[in-house]
Amino acid sequence: xxxxxxxxxxxxxxxxxxxxxxxxxxxxxxxxxxxxxxxxxxxxxxxxxxxxxxxxxxxxxxxxxxxxxxxxxxxxxxxxxxxxxxxxxxxxxxxxxxxxxxxxxxxxxxxxxxxxxxxxxxxxxxxxxxxxxxxxxxxxxxxxxxxxxxxxxxxxxxxxxxxxxxxxxxxxxxxxxxxxxxxxxxxxxxxxxxxxxxxxxxxxxxxxxxxxxxxxxxxxxxxxxxxxxxxxxxxxxxxxxxxxxxxxxxxxxxxxxxxxxxxxxxxxxxxxxxxxxxxxxxxxxxxxxxxxxxxxxxxxxxxxxxxxxxxxxxxxxxxxxxxxxxxxxxxxxxxxxxxxxxxxxxxxxxxxxxxxxxxxxxxxxxxxxxxxxxxxxxxxxxxxxxxxxxxxxxxxxxxxxxxxxxxxxxxxxxxxxxxxxxxxxxxxxxx
Ligand SMILES: CC(C)(COP(=O)(O)OP(=O)(O)OC[C@H]1O[C@@H](n2cnc3c(N)ncnc32)[C@H](O)[C@@H]1OP(=O)(O)O)[C@@H](O)C(=O)NCCC(=O)NCCS
Numbered sequence: 416x417x418x419x420x421x422x423x424x425x426x427x428x429x430x431x432x433x434x435x436x437x438x439x440x441x442x443x444x445x446x447x448x449x450x451x452x453x454x455x456x457x458x459x460x461x462x463x464x465x466x467x468x469x470x471x472x473x474x475x476x477x478x479x480x481x482x483x484x485x486x487x488x489x490x491x492x493x494x495x496x497x498x499x500x501x502x503x504x505x506x507x508x509x510x511x512x513x514x515x516x517x518x519x520x521x522x523x524x525x526x527x528x529x530x531x532x533x534x535x536x537x538x539x540x541x542x543x544x545x546x547x548x549x550x551x552x553x554x555x556x557x558x559x560x561x562x563x564x565x566x567x568x569x570x571x572x573x574x575x576x577x578x579x580x581x582x583x584x585x586x587x588x589x590x591x592x593x594x595x596x597x598x599x600x601x602x603x604x605x606x607x608x609x610x611x612x613x614x615x616x617x618x619x620x621x622x623x624x625x626x627x628x629x630x631x632x633x634x635x636x637x638x639x640x641x642x643x644x645x646x647x648x649x650x651x652x653x654x655x656x657x658x659x660x661x662x663x664x665x666x667x668x669x670x671x672x673x674x675x676x677x678x679x680x681x682x683x684x685x686x687x688x689x690x691x692x693x694x695x696x697x698x699x700x701x702x703x704x705x706x707x708x709x710x711x712x713x714x715x716x717x718x719x720x721x722x723x724x725x726x727x728x729x730x731x732x733x734x735x736x737x738x739x740x741x742x743x744x745x746x747x748x749x750x751x752x753x754x755x756x757x758x759x760x761x762x763x764x765x766x767x768x769x770x771x772x773x774x775x776x777x778x779x780x781x782x783x784x785x786x787x788x789x790x791x792x793x794x795x796x797x798x799x800x801x802x803x804x805x806x807x808x809x810x811x812x813x814x815x816x817x818x819x820x821x822x823x824x825x826x827x828x829x830x831x832x833x834x835x836x837x838x839x840x841x842x843x844x845x846x
Pocket of ligand 1: 462463525526527528529532533534535536537538539540560561562563565566569
């Protein structure tokens with residue numbers, strides 16, 4: 416099955432029946448129904464403790480989500496029966512895997528359960544429904560970014576791409592990196608709309624963990640959503656190489672320190688580059704900003720080179736977080752989609768109580784790094800859970816470390832040699 420029919424698949428019977436037994440209705444929401452979408456959207460914002468949105472903001476958002484599969488759970492006995500008590504939305508998003516390739520993923524977002532209906536299995540019913548529907552769709556993996564890292568392990572998800580937050584003391588961080596010959600220019604969000612997205616697309620396959628954007632993911636980064644108060648402060652810059660070609664862009668916002676005007680804070684919101692020159696020029700630009708004493712950059716790759724481009728290593732403080740969570744649904748397709756760092760054959764014993772990947776699988780990698788995965792009756796060389804398989808899938812989490820943590824048993828060193836990725840996996844956005 417392809418990417419286009421995700422809207423046509425019916426709701427999952429198993430979860431629908433389970434919820435019906437509790438007096439609740441699992442259903443799909445048609446976003447062309449303006450009022451129904453508004454009620455769904457209000458429930459979702461409240462679920463994330465967001466502020467009440469204006470009708471205009473909801474209406475704008477609705478135009479972006481027409482191709483998303485939007486699910487809700489309704490309670491006919493509630494005083495506002497049109498407002499769902501649980502929400503989620505999904506869409507097919509290509510996920511980059513090692514080898515400059517991509518695999519189809521079921522991107523899951525907007526998972527909320529109303530505080531009036533929490534902890535009675537509604538989220539479990541919703542999540543399991545999404546996993547079974549993704550499998551019916553033929554999508555090999557599901558992806559999420561999470562509010563809390565305690566929720567999704569039980570559904571077979573694990574963090575496969577980590578991220579770092581940087582806090583840089585700019586008084587200590589004198590630039591010692593290259594000084595490229597291209598130019599940095601200010602631009603508006605509108606000027607970046609088409610060119611910036613083209614650049615994002617140009618570099619997407621370079622980094623495992625990146626997903627293809629659908630409309631809202633990009634426009635939101637540009638501050639184009641109605642009601643986005645922070646957008647007023649957002650500034651955009653682009654880097655053009657010596658021949659005038661766009662090779663990178665960044666956005667940031669400044670916050671004043673009321674007591675000392677020389678101590679502004681600069682938050683680097685996004686930085687996307689296609690060349691080392693663009694990377695150096697844009698970082699230098701933000702680090703050398705007058706009246707700024709601190710630069711904070713949220714959600715940066717774990718292998719960020721900027722630490723090696725300033726005079727004081729400790730001027731760059733780093734905090735690490737889990738970011739992209741993955742759930743493998745079709746082990747043959749998922750493992751077959753990526754390439755591997757070393758040839759070999761390993762028999763994997765995978766435990767998956769949900770059933771999707773449970774079993775013994777032979778992974779054969781040829782000398783080009785391409786793999787085939789087949790069911791096997793041989794004894795397993797390595798035993799791991801489906802979560803651990805997800806964690807190592809993009810090559811960013813070390814099987815040797817997971818073995819040391821008591822999670823993987825058997826040939827972890829061989830697994831490591833095969834699965835490692837020369838580029839650390841990274842996802843540059845929340846979704
Ligand atoms: C997280 C949330 C969706 C859970 O909904 P829920 O309907 O209460 O969850 P369920 O009753 O289906 O719980 C399913 C399982 O997850 C566990 N669980 C649920 N929320 C959890 C949490 N926040 N932390 C740890 N475990 C949690 C439950 O204990 C239960 O465990 P078990 O089935 O293994 O015994 C809900 O609390 C919520 O809307 N939170 C605010 C918004 C949010 O953070 N959404 C997640 C976005 S990524």
